[in-house]
Amino acid sequence: MNDLIKKQINDAKGLMDKAIEHTDSELAKIRAGKAMPAMLDGVTVEYYGAPTPLAQIGSINSPDARTLIVQPWEKNLLSKIEKAIIDSNIGLNPQNDGSVIRMNVPPLTEERRRDLVKKVKEEAERGKVAVRNVRKDINGKIQRLKSEGVSEDEIKGGEGEIQKLTDSNIVRVDKLAEAKEKDIMTI
Numbered sequence: 001m002n003d004l005i006k007k008q009i010n011d012a013k014g015l016m017d018k019a020i021e022h023t024d025s026e027l028a029k030i031r032a033g034k035a036m037p038a039m040l041d042g043v044t045v046e047y048y049g050a051p052t053p054l055a056q057i058g059s060i061n062s063p064d065a066r067t068l069i070v071q072p073w074e075k076n077l078l079s080k081i082e083k084a085i086i087d088s089n090i091g092l093n094p095q096n097d098g099s100v101i102r103m104n105v106p107p108l109t110e111e112r113r114r115d116l117v118k119k120v121k122e123e124a125e126r127g128k129v130a131v132r133n134v135r136k137d138i139n140g141k142i143q144r145l146k147s148e149g150v151s152e153d154e155i156k157g158g159e160g161e162i163q164k165l166t167d168s169n170i171v172r173v174d175k176l177a178e179a180k181e182k183d184i185m186t187i
Helices: 003-029 075-087 110-148 152-185
Strands: 044-047 050-053 058-064 067-072 094-096 101-104
Touching: 003 110, 003 152, 044 075, 067 075, 075 094, 075 101, 110 152
Parallel strands: none
Antiparallel strands: 044 050, 058 067, 067 101, 094 101
C-alpha cells in the first residue's frame, strides 16, 4: 500500500480515537445514580476574575455512593463554589458547613432513568457522527491523492481500510453507550 495512504489511515486512527475518548468523557458526565466526581466536571467557578473548572480549585471526593464532597483549597471560595453548583443546574443541592460542601445525590426515578438513557443515546450518536466525519474527511484526502499518481486500486484499498476502521469504532461507541445504559438502569 502507498505510504501516502498509510499516513492517512494512521491519521484516521488517531482522530477516531480522539472522538471515542471525547464520547467516553461526555458519557462519564451523565450521572447514573451513583455519586461520581465526574458529575461536577462541567461546573466552573469565578476565581480571581476567570471562570475556572471546579476540579482546579478544590478536591472532589465521593465517600459513599450517595454523597459528593468538595473541599476547596481556599475557604473563601465556599460560597462561590456553592453558587456555581446551583447555577450549573445539575440537580444537586449543595450544603455548605463552613469547611466543605456536601451534596447528597438523590436516587433516580424510573422516568429520570429513561431520560438519562435518551441522553446517552444522543451522546453516542454524536460520537458516531464524529467518527463518520473523520471517515469523510480522510476519504476526501485519499481521493485527492489521485493527482499525486496514486493508482485507483490503492485508493479503493485505502478507502476499504478506512471503512473497516469506521465500523470498528462505531462498535466501540455502541459498547460504551451500552455499558452506560446498563449502569443507569441498574438500581
